[in-house]
């Protein structure tokens with residue numbers, strides 16, 4: 084995506100300072116990412132700042148991702164010695180599983196404390212992740228009262244407080260805002276596909292073109308079902324005119340009105356389907372290669 088995105092990290096430096104301060108206080112980092120784009124939805128700074136801490140990865144929004152690819156990701160993390168689980172944070176029954184996982188990851192610390200005669204050491208857990216991955220939803224599912232504000236737009240979390248998970252475990256939300264990394268255009272597109280970038284600053288047509296190319300190659304079924312496209316193995320998706328014409332064809336099929344050059348209507352319709360998760364269970368990133376399959 085051409086980088087005309089201007090919600091850029093003025094206060095990133097401040098966030099890094101705040102995270103550095105947290106580092107002294109915490110025992111465990113829970114990093115939440117979007118199951119559909121586990122790499123694009125993280126900031127590599129997390130590993131740098133918390134290199135010395137145990138970490139639990141949560142692949143959230145598993146209910147929206149392609150289960151086959153999610154399984155590959157879990158396998159990938161296992162092979163790299165990283166504890167990782169998949170989750171739907173909207174499921175209110177996750178508390179038991181998460182507490183068990185926290186004890187599992189922190190077993191070495193708990194045992195060490197025991198040898199020193201400390202029975203139930205306090206465990207401080209930092210929840211971290213870029214905007215919109217579901218941090219507040221996750222925390223709300225764990226802590227009964229509606230403590231963390233949930234938004235369907237990026238960047239809702241403000242302020243900070245420790246929350247009691249049980250007598251032993253305290254949680255805290257990311258201080259500041261941890262922006263994703265936009266340098267790679269594919270990362271920016273992936274964030275746009277999953278609605279992790281504010282809508283009003285997106286080049287919509289570009290995002291729709293990118294999504295159409297991706298679906299054509301990886302998930303053709305919804306294009307056939309919703310827009311009556313016919314698969315052509317010889318199509319050249321690197322040619323902008325071809326993609327534009329596919330858009331026009333989708334528009335004609337869906338709305339039964341022919342237009343020579345205006346594709347606004349289909350761009351909006353297609354993006355709405357994408358953002359409302361009406362194109363099926365989709366993963367935009369696979370573990371084996373850097374970008375998409």
Ligand SMILES: Nc1nc2c(ncn2[C@@H]2O[C@H](COP(=O)(O)OP(=O)(O)O)[C@@H](O)[C@H]2O)c(=O)[nH]1
Pocket residue numbers: 143144145146147170171172173212213214215216217218219220221232233234235236237238239240
């Ligand atoms: N389908 C689905 N949606 C989720 C899940 N977790 C969070 N969401 C939605 O994602 C959006 C952002 O969530 P929020 O908790 O505000 O993210 P935060 O910015 O990281 O705190 C909201 O619309 C949530 O309802 C999940 O596991 N599955």
Ligand SMILES: [Mg+2]
Pocket residue numbers: 218219220231232233234239240
């Ligand atoms: Mg939040």
